[in-house]
Amino acid sequence: MTDTPKQEANVISLAAARRNKSVSDKPRHVRKQEARAEKAKQAEANRVRSGRTKLERAQDRAASEKVKKLVDGSRLDGEKES
Numbered sequence: 001m002t003d004t005p006k007q008e009a010n011v012i013s014l015a016a017a018r019r020n021k022s023v024s025d026k027p028r029h030v031r032k033q034e035a036r037a038e039k040a041k042q043a044e045a046n047r048v049r050s051g052r053t054k055l056e057r058a059q060d061r062a063a064s065e066k067v068k069k070l071v072d073g074s075r076l077d078g079e080k081e082s
Contacts, residue, residue: 047053
């Protein structure tokens, strides 16, 4: 059986792709490690872009509530809130 020209082209292109090593020849765990590092880098960029972390916002909120309670507790009877 002879190959059609289209089938021959596919065989040639597959052989060329294998020679060019367009598919990574690194082990899977190395590729995954690199992908994790890239995701971590992107996450850090997103955190910087988005501003403060959730922990920082929670700490600021807790500090402001503490100050508010202190001020409210120090208020004399009959004083109005400013």
